[in-house]
Amino acid sequence: MIMTFGDESAWDTLGLGGRESTWSQEQVDAHFQAMGEFYAELAANGELVTGFGLADPSHTMTIEIVDGRPVASDGPYAEAKEVLAGFGIIEVDSHDRAVELAARFSALVETRVELRPVMEQGGQEM
Template sequence: MKYVILIHSNPQPWGHPTIDFTEVGRAIPAAERAAMDVDFERMLTEISASGELVEAQALGDPQDAKLYRVGLDGRVATDGPYAEAKEHLAGFFLIDVASHERAVELAEQFAGPGDTVELRPTM
């Protein structure tokens, strides 16, 4: 079963890892942050070794994004970012797991300070 874990965040300035660039992330004491980094790297190593991690990419600044739509006037391209959204898609992890429960278990571990994580099955 394949799922995508979408990381939504609003780092200022835009950067990765997002925890370094969010107000909540910067407020975490250095020792606690180091422990979180170790735990996250351990989890990434585990799911890489098991074959559960298929792909992962951090995304560039939403200011560099374009949105394409087709309307009555034809195709329209709009520059980003979009004023109605405070958080933007910051990156994704494509996983291939044995069950929905395992996908939920992993997605919970991706939720970081200042981020929102969305778990969605692929089709």
């Protein structure tokens, strides 16, 4: 899984969630076109399982069990300046290929990304 992190200003930059974009419409369009091309390449190669951007962090809920009952509260799941902004799940033949794709994606979104294996039931890496 390739996870993209950023701070909440990313939603402002792109004008997401009803926010006013700090980029020109041409910059926003170019960004989403580049992202679409990257995902299309992965799909054509059979390496893309799925991927999505996530909604504005203000829509986040935290769920926890308190005294045996689920309790939901509004707000980000962690006290942090950075939030999970999106993810892509890829299926590749090697660790090196996963690192290569994560590096390309990091350059594309101009921020760090986290690469983490997905576990199957029973704890085995996929």
